[in-house]
Amino acid sequence: MPLKTDAVGKEWPAVTYEVGREKIREYSYALGLENQVHFDRDAAQAAGFRDVVAPPMFCVVYCAPAMGPAILDPDVGMNFAAMVHGSQEFAWDEPVCSGDAITTTPRCLSIDERDGKGFYVFESTSVNQDGAEVVRGTWTNIVRGVS
Amino acid sequence: MNKGDSVAELKVTPDKYLPHRYAGASGDFNPIHIDPEFAKAVGLPSSILHGLYMMGLVARANTAAAGDDPRALKRLSVQFRGMGAPEQEIAVTGTVKSADGDRVVIDTVATQSDKQVIRNAEAELQL
Numbered sequence: 001m002p003l004k005t006d007a008v009g010k011e012w013p014a015v016t017y018e019v020g021r022e023k024i025r026e027y028s029y030a031l032g033l034e035n036q037v038h039f040d041r042d043a044a045q046a047a048g049f050r051d052v053v054a055p056p057m058f059c060v061v062y063c064a065p066a067m068g069p070a071i072l073d074p075d076v077g078m079n080f081a082a083m084v085h086g087s088q089e090f091a092w093d094e095p096v097c098s099g100d101a102i103t104t105t106p107r108c109l110s111i112d113e114r115d116g117k118g119f120y121v122f123e124s125t126s127v128n129q130d131g132a133e134v135v136r137g138t139w140t141n142i143v144r145g146v147s
Numbered sequence: 148m149n150k151g152d153s154v155a156e157l158k159v160t161p162d163k164y165l166p167h168r169y170a171g172a173s174g175d176f177n178p179i180h181i182d183p184e185f186a187k188a189v190g191l192p193s194s195i196l197h198g199l200y201m202m203g204l205v206a207r208a209n210t211a212a213a214g215d216d217p218r219a220l221k222r223l224s225v226q227f228r229g230m231g232a233p234e235q236e237i238a239v240t241g242t243v244k245s246a247d248g249d250r251v252v253i254d255t256v257a258t259q260s261d262k263q264v265i266r267n268a269e270a271e272l273q274l
Contacts, residue, residue, distance in 0.1 A: 023172075030172035031203045032159060035215050047216075056210065056220045057203040064174050081189075085198050089224035095217060138224075 003118050003146050005111045007076045014105040015066035021052045021098040028055055044097070051098040059090055059135045063124050066104035067139065070122055076108065078120055079143050086119070086142035094132045101129040109138070118146035148212075148243045148251050148274070155241030155255050155270070157208035161196060161233045169200045196231035201257050201265050208239035209253055209270040222271040231257075231264045241270065249274040 021041070028038035036043035037053050044052045054061075070076070096102060104126040112119045124137040148154060166180045175197055178185040186194045202225050213219030231237060241255035251272045257265035 027172040030165070030168045031200070031207055033207060035217070037217065053217055055203075055206070055217050056223070057199070057206045060173055060175075060199050060203075085227055087224070087226045088199070088202060089222070091222040092220060 003111060003113045004077050007073065007108045008111050009108060010073075010075060011105060011107045012066065012070045012073070014103050016101050016103045017062035017065060019054060019062060019096055019098055019100045019102060023061065024052050024054045024058060024098055027058050027061055031055065031057070041098075049095060049097050054096040054098075056090065056092050056135075058096065059092070059126065059137065062096070062102045063104045063126060063135075063137060066106050067122065067124060070106040070108065071139075071141070076111075076120060078118070078141060079146075082144040084142050084144075085139075087138075087140040089138040091136045092134065093136075094128060094134045096128065096134050100134075102126050102134060103128075113146055116145060118143040148246050150243050150246055152243045153240070154212040154243060155205075155208040155239055155253055157204060157211065157239040158236055159204055159239075160236045161200075161231075163233050165200075165233055166194060166196060169197050173197065173199065175199070191230065193232065196233060196264075198227040198231075198265075201227075201231050201237065204237060205239050205255055205257055205265055205268055205270070209241060209255060209272065212241065212253070213251075213272045213274055219272050219274060220270060221273050223268065225265045225268040227264070228266050229259075229262050229264050231259055235259050237264065239265075244269070 109121040122139040183193045241253040244252045253270045
């Protein structure tokens with residue numbers, strides 16, 4: 001059965017995530033970060049940020065609500081039992097701080113078959129409340145046994 | 148930083164309950180990360196670390212290499228391979244691949260028990 005590629009180019013609805021100070025602290029603590037700019041407003045402002053600043057990989061937190069519907073979409077049709085998260089790239093721009101509202105739009109970039117595996121590539125674009133891009137993500141899921 | 152320099156060294160041993168804390172922090176409650184019995188039932192040795200947690204450690208190590216300024220990490224790409232386990236040391240290492248003024252590219256990996264769990268990773272720093 002050929003790999004279903006109908007979803008290539010599909011965009012899913014943008015989702016806005018409101019960034020909060022305690023969520024940044026919780027995420028930073030889980031990662032073992034110690035830089036006070038992720039915990040303390042005064043330290044963050046002294047370093048030139050508006051408020052407590054998110055570490056770069058906090059992007060997975062604010063992107064997740066937008067990415068879920070894309071990954072789970074039956075139009076994409078991934079077999080989750082045979083799926084692994086193969087690779088990931090993020091390119092960051094404006095820093096994200098507590099109080100920001102980040103809007104993420106997912107899109108299916110490509111679906112290809114190589115060596116009997118399906119490579120499903122999604123792109124996410126996230127902008128802040130001023131329209132400035134904060135991160136662009138490339139999410140690659142690999143599904144075994146597609147042919 | 149100059150081409151060939153070793154940077155971004157970090158050693159972390161995630162404790163038994165780290166996957167629970169990371170699940171709460173990230174919102175990813177996939178039971179393969181927090182329920183050893185579920186993980187074994189789907190053919191895994193036990194519960195495994197979140198791949199994006201390990202990518203987070205690679206980001207942490209490379210940010211630290213840039214003076215711990217969260218604005219410095221401009222790009223990070225990784226491949227996930229193998230499985231990470233709690234209660235075993237993860238080592239992140241890196242080597243400067245190229246340095247062009249204040250823009251530095253680092254080849255970086257994360258290993259656990261002598262196998263790479265994050266491979267072919269590349270971090271771009273703005274110093």
